[in-house]
Amino acid sequence: MRQEIKSIGIDIGTSTTQLVFSRLVIENVAGSYTVPRVSIVEKEVIYRSKIYFTPLRSASEIDADKIKEIVRSEYQAAGMKPEDLSTGAVIITGETARKKNANEVLEALSDMAGDFVVATAGPDLESVLAARGAGTDAISEENRTTVANLDIGGGTTNIAVYEKGAMKGTCCLDIGGRLIKVENGKISYIFHKIEKLAANHGIRIAVGDRADPEILMKICRIMADELAIALRLVQADDEHRSLYTNDGKMMREDIGIKAVTYSGGVADCIYQEDDSDLFRYGDIGVLLGKAVRENPTISGLKLYQAKETIRATVVGAGTHSTDVSGSTIRYDKSRLPLKNVPVLKISEDDETDFESFSQAIATQLPLFYTEGRMEQVAIAFSGRGWTGFQQIQKLASAIIKGAREVIESSYPLIVVAECDIGKALGNALNIQLDFKKPVICIDGIRAAGGDYIDIGEPLAGGTVVPVVNKTLVFNS
């Protein structure tokens, strides 16, 4: 049982737009005489698009029609059709995510990106996808150490830290190579936060000034210092906090970073020393790369070569956004695929007895109403400690009791467990509901409250379903 699926990744970033097609191989890795264990055993990028400057309609709007054109021409060049694709992700990253018409862009692409494609952005997910595309997770696992990937793009720097293969934290700052642009030897654009950052260090610059490499280098050194603070190598000052995007948080203080990898557009300017034409990209990317490379604190860390640099995020989106569920699950096939299902999480505390389990579902359900109406929701929990047959029966009763509203609605009952109980629990739910309600009961997936998940059509002869967790990919 070996199946190949194709996946697409589209990254619409602040400065560049890219697309990759990947091949994922899923296979049963368990022996012949045991219960199957299907996992993704191979991930390979089979087509990389050209790197386009992100087409903009105005300073704050993406040109959706031009994006659509780019994607269409790349499909043609790759010889790929939307129906060939089983999974993937479109992400609008960086500064662009704050652009007004993100939804319009995603809509324009939806008919071209296959039947099962995510449309999402979010700084945490971006950081994780970039790091996985850069191979930071594998590097940290192989070398048994703690590695941070700094995805330094045009508008933002997305940081994700991996310790021995496990994700430990993410953050995202407004530091990037195109936050100051240069045209014909003059400064043509300054991002307000950077203007303020420079001013606080007594450097005044304005649009129209001559692009003085020395002054701009000073600013880049300050930006690099801020990255060192974000990595928790240096004590933070009051100003630092304002540099996080979407009021994001700092990484925890004892994160213990030992090594770094770089990805994003600026990464190549860090790895390769080439100061021949400082403004060859029309921005401060080359200077910022030099400043990071020469930063006395960061250069004290071990440096690893990233597997992907400028393409890390798109490769991450194309190959690392999909997981597969556990291999013994129960689902009503007619209700798949499911897209954008918000997660109702039962906390570990509420899982300790069945009464509070029911309560937790019932009290949280109204939070998922939209305009007073019930919405589709996935009930997620660990299931640890409830793996015996009798306990599973009681768990099923508790779910049915708490989710009465879901059961009375037209939506299927969607249950996501971490522990390997999906099939037994699905059977119990079906029997207790007298087969009158479509049930999707999967396991092997850890989802957190506030996450959104997609559950795709069954793979590997119906053994597993692909799952994309759109907020954070925590599953190992």
Add this chain to the structure above:
Amino acid sequence: MESKDLRTVIEEVLKEMNLKPGAEAADSVSTAVKEAVRVPGGSGCQLVIPGKGVSLDPSYIEEGELPDITEIDLRTQYLVENPVNKEAYAEQKAAAPCRLGIGKAGARYKTLPQLEFRAAHSAAQDAVFNDVDEEFIESQGLFIVQTQCDSKDTYLTRPDLGRKLSPEAVETIKAKCKKNPTVQIYVADGLSSAAVAANIPDLLPAIMQGLQSYHIETGTPFFVKYGRVAVEDEVSELVGADVVCTLIGERPGLITATSMSAYIAYKATVGMPEARRTVVSNIHSAGTNPAEAGAHIAEIIKIMLEKKASGTDLKL
């Protein structure tokens, strides 16, 4: 402590000290016993064996229980002294319950790993030689029949007899079981009685519920004592089942003694090739969770009925 018991204890001690039984030793014992009995159970009561330099303190009896060494998790046990990188070794050990990184005393095992090894070996032997508690079997709603083996010894030495039902068993099954069921499930002790006790309460009802959820009819389940896998062929012929499924204790190892397997066959007949059986193995608390395995087995049976094949003829 009674003086008689005390005498036995002291004699044991002396024997271990290689004291030849003789008048002197007997005297010593008598003296010691008298001494000890004088203040029974009193603290500070000393056992002194004159001329031997022996001084025993019988009050040194610890209350409570010895720690159960079978409770030690092999994945986390690490006994190497002065390790170069304990953390890295521990990470590797966490992946599998192997007896690695357990240190050494000269060329030999340390006492604790040696005892653990013997405890695991004993558990394995117990799993084979003990019988499944009959009350437990009845509590699972099963009646008991036996193969042509009359004892564990016969069972272990005569595999052929473990594959045939006794004449009484044939009569009981004929009388008590539903005829021509779609699926006949039964439990057998096989080589691990411990596996039956550990897994059946979760595994059997999970299979039954799974089959019910697929609307597949099942026969009357029962228990076969001294049963080997192939007795399922005779069972299948006897009740006229489309699919027969035996849940049987696996040969125990030193990691677990409670592993169970399911051997499932479509239209099994006596003398059919072994290749016609489909197996689901490694069902135990640290392997495949029994309740989830039961749900999986139910689905395999469903597929088997659809495809009318089992074993190597059935691609799952």
